Amino acid sequence: MTGSEVLAQATELEDMDLSKTSLQRLRCATNLLDGFHRGLFGFLHAPKRTLSVNFPVEMDDGSVQIFQGFRVLHNQILGPGKGGIRYHPALSVEEVQFLAAEMTWKCALVDIPFGGAKGGVVCDPKVLSEDELRRITRRYITELGDAIGPNTDIPAPDMYTNAQTMAWIYDTYEVLHPRRNNRSVVTGKPIELGGSHGRREATARGALYATQRFLEQTTLCGFQDLSDVRVAVQGFGNVGAIAAQLFAEAGAIIVAVSDSQGGIYDERGLDIEAVLAYKQTHNTVVGVPETMSITNADLLELDCDILIPAAQSNQIHKGNAARIKAKLIVEAANGPTTPGADAILLENGVHLLPDILVNAGGVVVSYYEWVQNFEHEQWELELINQKLKQKIHKAVDRVVDRWGALSAEAERAQSNVPSDRQADEHCPCYPVDLRTAALVATIEHLVKVTLSRGIWP
Ligand code: NAD
Numbered sequence: 001m002t003g004s005e006v007l008a009q010a011t012e013l014e015d016m017d018l019s020k021t022s023l024q025r026l027r028c029a030t031n032l033l034d035g036f037h038r039g040l041f042g043f044l045h046a047p048k049r050t051l052s053v054n055f056p057v058e059m060d061d062g063s064v065q066i067f068q069g070f071r072v073l074h075n076q077i078l079g080p081g082k083g084g085i086r087y088h089p090a091l092s093v094e095e096v097q098f099l100a101a102e103m104t105w106k107c108a109l110v111d112i113p114f115g116g117a118k119g120g121v122v123c124d125p126k127v128l129s130e131d132e133l134r135r136i137t138r139r140y141i142t143e144l145g146d147a148i149g150p151n152t153d154i155p156a157p158d159m160y161t162n163a164q165t166m167a168w169i170y171d172t173y174e175v176l177h178p179r180r181n182n183r184s185v186v187t188g189k190p191i192e193l194g195g196s197h198g199r200r201e202a203t204a205r206g207a208l209y210a211t212q213r214f215l216e217q218t219t220l221c222g223f224q225d226l227s228d229v230r231v232a233v234q235g236f237g238n239v240g241a242i243a244a245q246l247f248a249e250a251g252a253i254i255v256a257v258s259d260s261q262g263g264i265y266d267e268r269g270l271d272i273e274a275v276l277a278y279k280q281t282h283n284t285v286v287g288v289p290e291t292m293s294i295t296n297a298d299l300l301e302l303d304c305d306i307l308i309p310a311a312q313s314n315q316i317h318k319g320n321a322a323r324i325k326a327k328l329i330v331e332a333a334n335g336p337t338t339p340g341a342d343a344i345l346l347e348n349g350v351h352l353l354p355d356i357l358v359n360a361g362g363v364v365v366s367y368y369e370w371v372q373n374f375e376h377e378q379w380e381l382e383l384i385n386q387k388l389k390q391k392i393h394k395a396v397d398r399v400v401d402r403w404g405a406l407s408a409e410a411e412r413a414q415s416n417v418p419s420d421r422q423a424d425e426h427c428p429c430y431p432v433d434l435r436t437a438a439l440v441a442t443i444e445h446l447v448k449v450t451l452s453r454g455i456w457p
Contacts, residue, residue, distance in 0.1 A: 013317075013318040013319055013340070014317060014318040014319075014338055014340040016314045016317065016338055017094060018094055018095050018097075018098035018313060018314075018335060019094045019097060019098060021098065021335065021338065021339055022045065022097075022098050022101050023045060024339050025339065025435070025436070025439060026041070026044060026045055026101075026439070026443070027041075028436055028439075029436055029439035029440045029442075029443050030044075030443060032406060032432070032436065032440050033440055033443060033444055033447070036443075036447070037447060037451065040447060040450060043075075043450070044075070044443065044446065044447075045101075047072050047073065047074045047075075047097050047100055047101070048073045048074060048075055048076060049072070049073040049147075050070070050072050050093060050096075050097065051070065051071045051072070051073075051144065051147055052068065052069070052070050052093060053068070053069045053070075053071075053140070053143040053144065054066055054067070054068050054069075055067055055069070055139045055140065055142075055143050056139075057132065057135050057136050057139055058135065059132055060129050060131060060132060067121055067122065067123055067136055067139075067140070068121070068122045069119065069120065069121040069122070069140040069143065069144075070091070070093050070096045070119055070120055070121075071096075071117065071118075071119035071144050071147055071148065071153070072093070072096045072097050072099075072100040072117060072118050072119065073100065073115070073116075073117045073147075073153055074097070074100035074101045074103065074104045074115065074116035074117060074118075075101075075104040075115045075116050075446070076115035077115060077446060077449055077450050077453070078104075078107060078108060078112075078113050078114060078115055078446070078449060079107075079112075079113035079114045079115055080114060080115060080149075080150075080151050080152050080153055080154055081100075081103075081114070081115045081116060081117030081152065081153035081154065082103060082107060082114035082115065082116065082117055082153070082154050082156070082363055082366065082367075083099065083100055083103040083116060083117035083118035083119065083153075083155070083156065083158075083363075084099075084118060084119075084155065084156045084157055084158025084159075084161070084188075084362075085118075085119045085120055085121075085155045085156070085157070085158055085161050085165065085169075086099075086118070086119070086120035086121075086158040086159045086160065086161065087120060087121050087123050087125045087133075087136075087159070087160040087161055087165075088120065088122070088123075088124075088125075088159055088160060089122060089123065089124040090122075091120045091121070091122045095313065096118045096119065096120055097118075098313075098334075098335060099118040099158075099334055099335070100116050100117050100118040101116055102116065102118075102334050102335065102355065102356055103115075103116030103117060103118060103363065104116025104446070105356045105438075105439060105442045105443075106355075106356040106357075106359075106360045106363055107360075107363060108442045108445045108446050109356050109357060109360060109395050109398070109399075109438060109441065109442045109445075110357075110360045110363070110364055110391050110392070110394075110395045111391070111394070111395070111445075112363065112364060112367040112391075113367075114154075114363065114367060117153045117154075117155075118158070119144075119155060120158070121136060121137075121140050123136060125160040133165070134168050137165055137168040137169060137172070138168055138171075138172045141168075141169050141172040141173060142172060142176065145176075148173070148185060148186075149173075149185060150182065150184040150185045150370075150373075150374075154184065154185060154186060154187060154366075154370060155169060155185075155186050155187075156186065156187045156188045156362070156363070156366050157188040157238065159237070159312075162188075162238065163188060163189060163190045163195060163200065164190070166186050166187070166188045166189045166190075166195075167189055167190055167193055169185070169186045170182065170183065170185060170186050170189055170193060170194075173185045173186070181373070181374075181376070183373035184369075184370045184373035184374055187199065187365075187366035187367075187369040187370055188200075188366060188369070189369070191378075194369070194372070194373050194378075195369060196365055196366075196368055196369035196372055196378075196379070196384060197378070197379065197380065197381040197384055198365055198381050198384040198385055198388070199362075199365045199366065199369055200238065200242070201242050201246070202361045202362050202364065202365035202366075202384075202388060203238070203239045203242075203332065203359050203361050203362035204238075204239050204240075204242035204243035204245075204246055204310075204332065204361070205242075205246060205361050205385065205388060206358070206359065206360055206361015206362065206364065206388060206392050207239070207243050207246075207308065207330055207332045207358045207359060207361065208243065208246045208247060208250060209361070209388065209389050209392040209393065210330070210353055210357055210358050210360075210361075210392050210395075210396050211226070211247075211306070211328075211330050211353065211358075212225065212226065212250065213392065213393045213396040213397070214328075214353055214396055214400065217396065217397065217400050218400060220328075220351050221305070221327045221328045221351060222327060223305065223327075225250075225251065226247060226250045226251045226252040227251040227252075228251065228252075228253060229251070229252045229253070229305045229306055230252070230253050230255045230303075230304040230305045230306070231244075231247050231252045231253065231254050231255065231304060231305065231306045231307075231308060232254075232255055232256040232257075232299050232300075232302045232304045232306075232307050232308070232326070233247075233254060233256070233257045233258070233308045233310055234257075234258050234263070234296060234299055234300060234307075234308065234309045234310060234311050234315060234333075234336075235258065235259065235309065235310035235311030235312075235332075235333060236257050236258065236259040236275070236279060236285050236310075237259070237310070237311070239310040239332050239333070239359065239362075240257065240259075240308070240310030240311065240332065241257075241272075241275075241276060241279070243308055243310055243332055244257055244270075244272045244275075245272050245273075245276075247306075247308075248269075248272050252306070253268075253269035254269060254270050254272055255267055255269060255270070255302065255304055256270070256294065256299050256302055256304070257270060257272075257275060257285055257299075258285065258294070258296050258299045258311075259279070259284055259285050259286075259311075260311070261284040261285075261286050262284070262285075262286045262293060262294065262295055262296065263285070263286070263293070263294045263295065263296055263298065263299040264285050264286060264287075264288050264291035264292065264293060264294065265291060265292045265293075265294045265298075265299075265302070266290070266291045266292065270288070270291065274288065275288050296311075296315075297320065300315065300316060300320055300324065301320060301323045301324060301325065302325065302326075303325045304325065304326050305326060305327050305328065306326055306327070306328045306329075306330055307324065307326035307328070307329050307330070308329075308330045308332050309329070309331060309332065309333045309336035309337070310332035310333050311333055311336070312333065312336070313333065313334060313335035313336055314335065314336070314338055315333070315336045315337070316329070316336055316337040316338065316341045316345075317337075317338045317340060317341050318338065318340035318341060318344065320341075321337075321340070321341035321344035321345055321348075322344050322348065324345065324348075324350055326350065327350065327351065328350070328351050328352070328353065329345065329350060329351070329352040329353070330353050330358050331352065331353060331354055331355040331358050331359070332355075332358055332359050333355065333359070334355050334359065335355060336355070337352065342433060342435060345433075346431065346433050351434065352433065352434060352435060353434060354434060354435035354438050354439075356435075356438055356439070356442065357392075357395055357396065357399055357434075357438050360391075360392065360395065361388055361392060364387075364388050364391050364392070365384060365388060368384055368387065368388075398441050399434060399437050399438045399441060400434075400437075402437040402438070402440060402441045403432060403433075403434050403437035406432040406436070406437055406440065407431060407432055410431055410432055
């Protein structure tokens with residue numbers, strides 16, 4: 001069966017609407033929080049603001065096209081909104097809302113003073129020229145107006161946007177708000193424009209630090225470091241390609257990687273530098289000499305130790321979860337696993353480090369970039385990596401501790417589990433998975449801050 005046939009079958013098996021995923025996971029986490037103030041559920045779930053803009057752009061051939069863009073501010077209880085900007089033809093407002101909520105959880109989990117936000121434009125960067133992308137970016141940012149700002153909502157890169165896109169965002173904002181230090185309006189900028197050392201690699205590096213810490217702290221996977229551990233990586237962009245490099249440097253054997261056109265496999269381990277060079281000239285990893293071509297569906301089901309989804313959402317679902325052979329899934333992408341798959345993986349003893357923990361390195365170093373911009377400073381790479389490691393280790397320890405406590409509690413209460421909880425296969429409250437433990441720790445923190453600030457007025 002091809003990847004799209006598997007996905008079509010899975011869509012019949014399971015509702016993959018990301019807004020329902022968000023709701024289900026929040027319900028599950030709040031169920032486990034003692035004394036949760038029920039009145040806060042809607043406040044935590046619903047985005048504070050959803051902005052949708054339509055704007056015209058002149059194309060290279062002189063024609064004019066209308067584009068739709070979004071910016072969602074999910075929650076600002078901890079500070080200004082923070083979140084990437086994605087360019088994708090299938091982008092929907094529901095997806096942006098899901099991703100904005102993920103940012104709220106992520107910032108709270110790693111304890112940085114930001115709320116959650118996300119944005120994007122419905123467009124296909126693969127068929128657009130650099131000039132068209134620049135005009136789309138400038139017009140989109142102009143349409144957002146003061147919805148973004150250094151102290152209100154700060155964009156960053158996400159799928160199919162990069163440091164160049166962030167430079168255009170900065171420049172556009174600067175033109176609209178002259179004669180002040182505007183550098184902190186956007187992160188992920190080029191170094192020479194106030195970008196931070198280590199930001200480009202930060203998401204992948206955070207994923208490495210999270211995995212290493214988790215393996216050190218637990219014996220769940222049967223290996224306690226990355227030496228000779230076989231890793232498959234889905235997605236070979238900013239996050240996936242750098243993760244493949246960093247995991248290989250740490251001793252892992254990268255047996256497979258893929259991009260939107262397909263994947264490659266070599267059981268002896270891929271030479272990641274050679275794959276990067278090939279991708280640069282051929283625009284895909286498919287066809288690297290002396291590798292076997294595989295589909296993205298094959299990659300997910302490979303016999304390996306660690307699977308790193310680093311591309312799209314909803315990749316591991318009810319239709320393929322039972323065939324996943326990896327012992328550990330490291331969610332570098334946002335939302336790559338559906339609730340239906342979570343339940344199957346839990347049942348099958350496949351452990352999963354959740355996205356809000358694994359890919360938080362990006363927003364942590366974005367926060368450092370923001371601080372450096374306010375201070376007119378540029379910190380050394382070593383300092384940034386050291387601070388990032390501390391933050392990620394602390395967050396992993398928090399999740400593992402919480403998971404241990406919730407699991408022990410669940411075991412004690414096993415005989416008293418309410419029947420409705422047992423019946424809900426999408427709400428794996430008992431036993432508890434690492435995703436739920438991370439979300440419980442996060443929500444607890446957000447509730448505490450919300451109640452100590454008080455409900456206005
Ligand atoms: P990117 O645009 O740099 O790369 C995306 C990669 O995924 C490309 O190689 C593309 O070919 C591949 N891809 C697209 N569709 C695919 C499919 N169906 N199957 C396999 N591969 C596919 O994007 P990125 O910045 O690396 O982001 C990847 C994921 O990481 C996204 O989920 C994003 O939200 C998440 N993330 C990124 C950052 C960041 O700092 N860039 C931070 C946190 C989370």
